[in-house]
Amino acid sequence: MKVRFVTSNEHKFQEVKRMLSRVAEVIWVNIEYPEVQAASLEEVATFSARWLEDKVERPFFLEDSGLFIEALNGFPGPFSSYVFRTIGNEGILKLMQGVSHRRATFKSVIALMDRELHLFVGSSPGEIAEEIRGGGWGFDPIFIPDGSNGLTFGELGERKDEFSHRGRSVRELLNYLVRRNS
Amino acid sequence: MKVRFVTSNEHKFQEVKRMLSRVAEVIWVNIEYPEVQAASLEEVATFSARWLEDKVERPFFLEDSGLFIEALNGFPGPFSSYVFRTIGNEGILKLMQGVSHRRATFKSVIALMDRELHLFVGSSPGEIAEEIRGGGWGFDPIFIPDGSNGLTFGELGERKDEFSHRGRSVRELLNYLVRRNS
Numbered sequence: 001m002k003v004r005f006v007t008s009n010e011h012k013f014q015e016v017k018r019m020l021s022r023v024a025e026v027i028w029v030n031i032e033y034p035e036v037q038a039a040s041l042e043e044v045a046t047f048s049a050r051w052l053e054d055k056v057e058r059p060f061f062l063e064d065s066g067l068f069i070e071a072l073n074g075f076p077g078p079f080s081s082y083v084f085r086t087i088g089n090e091g092i093l094k095l096m097q098g099v100s101h102r103r104a105t106f107k108s109v110i111a112l113m114d115r116e117l118h119l120f121v122g123s124s125p126g127e128i129a130e131e132i133r134g135g136g137w138g139f140d141p142i143f144i145p146d147g148s149n150g151l152t153f154g155e156l157g158e159r160k161d162e163f164s165h166r167g168r169s170v171r172e173l174l175n176y177l178v179r180r181n182s
Numbered sequence: 183m184k185v186r187f188v189t190s191n192e193h194k195f196q197e198v199k200r201m202l203s204r205v206a207e208v209i210w211v212n213i214e215y216p217e218v219q220a221a222s223l224e225e226v227a228t229f230s231a232r233w234l235e236d237k238v239e240r241p242f243f244l245e246d247s248g249l250f251i252e253a254l255n256g257f258p259g260p261f262s263s264y265v266f267r268t269i270g271n272e273g274i275l276k277l278m279q280g281v282s283h284r285r286a287t288f289k290s291v292i293a294l295m296d297r298e299l300h301l302f303v304g305s306s307p308g309e310i311a312e313e314i315r316g317g318g319w320g321f322d323p324i325f326i327p328d329g330s331n332g333l334t335f336g337e338l339g340e341r342k343d344e345f346s347h348r349g350r351s352v353r354e355l356l357n358y359l360v361r362r363n364s
């Protein structure tokens with residue numbers, strides 16, 4: 001079967017395409033769509049999918065993710081991309097200076113528009129590191145997922161998939177596609 | 183003439199209604215509308231006005247405002263409401279700890295949907311205070327507009343209108359309405 005993935009991020013497309021390769025042919029749809037300001041990723045993804053529904057052939061999906069820090073009331077949450085581009089990892093670490101409660105969750109929501117709309121959610125609970133460690137993208141170098149022996153997403157490299165929020169939401173999507181095709 | 187103001191904030195409605203009272207009867211339309219994630223207030227306001235155009239009788243307008251801090255690459259900008267609700271004035275002051283360049287601009291954009299769409303922009307340049315001073319709403323207690331002798335918006339009280347970004351965008355709208363009616 002064919003499924004379209006709407007994203008302007010080629011890196012994200014390649015990653016998800018690889019994970020779905022045994023059940024679906026993933027086609028890249030590189031168009032921009034609006035993301036609404038809302039407190040939850042589910043609302044953001046739903047609004048975007050509805051906006052796209054008469055513009056892209058079904059089934060199609062999009063993905064949105066964010067880092068929710070408990071001590072900061074969920075900040076940066078659905079605004080993670082913007083916050084990363086402006087204050088970056090340094091800004092988050094500065095906000096967390098002297099804060100002992102460092103729990104946070106990286107979350108990914110996939111909105112699939114099939115005959116109807118389906119949401120698939122993946123979460124990765126963990127902690128905010130005390131300093132920047134490792135490479136990767138976005139907030140990867142300051143997020144330590146539970147069970148990684150203290151390594152950040154940035155330090156885990158390829159092993160990140162095992163722990164990652166997006167790895168989990170994509171597996172939920174994969175399970176749905178397997179059931180749909182059987 | 184009658185003009186509709188779409189906002190869920192009664193305080194904002196009363197303030198703007200008073201400023202426009204000599205040229206227009208302002209009718210309150212209390213409905214929610216989506217605000218898109220974008221780097222400029224102009225884009226946010228335009229998207230919202232287009233979304234509302236077949237839902238509200240013309241002429242109508244909406245207003246969006248934000249605080250743009252130079253040393254933080256424009257943060258929190260169009261996401262000021264969300265950032266205020268999560269990290270608040272304390273968070274902004276923490277991000278600005280040890281930062282000597284404290285220039286910032288409070289900006290307001292009004293999108294008026296008349297026969298066509300018009301944007302009216304008001305700006306208030308100034309500085310981020312070293313500490314919270316005075317009352318007011320949102321980031322008022324940490325913003326010192328140029329020309330206020332060091333007082334924050336929060337300390338200026340009623341005198342805020344003289345300096346304020348929204349005072350200026352509403353005056354631009356008022357000038358337009360005067361020309362339109364003559």
